[in-house]
Amino acid sequence: MFHPDTQFLIDHWTTLSRRPESRGGIPERAAVQPDTLGLRLPRAFMAHRTGDDAVIRLAGSWIEGFHGEPLKGQSLLSLWRTASRPLVSTALTQTVREGRPVVIVALAGGVAAQIEITLLPLRGPSGRPDRLLGLYAPAATLTLAADEPRLLTARVSIGVGEAARPPLSLAAVGGRRIA
Numbered sequence: 001m002f003h004p005d006t007q008f009l010i011d012h013w014t015t016l017s018r019r020p021e022s023r024g025g026i027p028e029r030a031a032v033q034p035d036t037l038g039l040r041l042p043r044a045f046m047a048h049r050t051g052d053d054a055v056i057r058l059a060g061s062w063i064e065g066f067h068g069e070p071l072k073g074q075s076l077l078s079l080w081r082t083a084s085r086p087l088v089s090t091a092l093t094q095t096v097r098e099g100r101p102v103v104i105v106a107l108a109g110g111v112a113a114q115i116e117i118t119l120l121p122l123r124g125p126s127g128r129p130d131r132l133l134g135l136y137a138p139a140a141t142l143t144l145a146a147d148e149p150r151l152l153t154a155r156v157s158i159g160v161g162e163a164a165r166p167p168l169s170l171a172a173v174g175g176r177r178i179a
Contacts, residue, residue: 002103003137005040006116010101010160012036013120013133017099025099029122029131043136045071048124049096052089053077054132063136066108067150076132080106084154091157095119096129098163107153114139115152 002010016027029046037044042062047054054076064071067079076092077085088104095102104117115138122131 003116003139005043005135005137006103006118008040009037009118009120009133009135010103013101014161023123023127024129026096026121026123026129029124029133032122032133037135040135045134045136047076047132047134049092049130049132052093054092066136079150079152081151081153084152087154087157091119091154092132094157094159095132096121098159099129100163101160102157103160104157105155107155108138117152 013027016022016031017025019027019031021028022031034041034044042060045059045063046057048057056071056074056076059071071079077088080088084106091102091104099121102119104119106115106117107113108115115136118135118137120133121129122133123129124131
C-alpha cells in the first residue's frame, strides 16, 4: 500500500492517461494542472529526461528545503547516493518505456525515515515522452540536522499498474531482423 499522496498522484495520472488525447497512454505535460496537486505541490517536481538521467526544471519548496539548495538545472541522479543511481536510472527508463508510474521507495538523509518518490511520464511540446512529474511522499515528518547528508538511498522501485506500451520484440521482414 502506498502513501496516500503517492496513490492520489498515480490515480490522477491514470485518469489523464485514459483521455483520448493521451497518445500511447502517456498524457501531455499541458494536461497537468498544478492546482490539482493542492497541498502536495511543494513536494512535487518536474524534470526533463536526458538519456539515463533527467534534469530538474522546477522543484517545490519542500524538496528544495529538504536538499538544502535550489535544484533547477541539477541532475536528478545527483540527489541520490552513488550506489542508488543505477536503480534510479533504471526507474527513469522504465517509466517512459512502459508508459506507467514507477515508485521508488527510499531512505531519506542519514536517518532511517522512509520516503516514496513517484515518477510519472509526460509528453513534452515535441510530443515525445521526455518530461517527468515527480512527488516526494515522506512516511513521517523529516527533520534533519544542518550537517546531515541530504542524499536519498533507493531501496526498491516498483512499476505500478499495467504497462501502457507493449514490450519491444524482434520481428523479421524478408528474413532480416528489425525491431
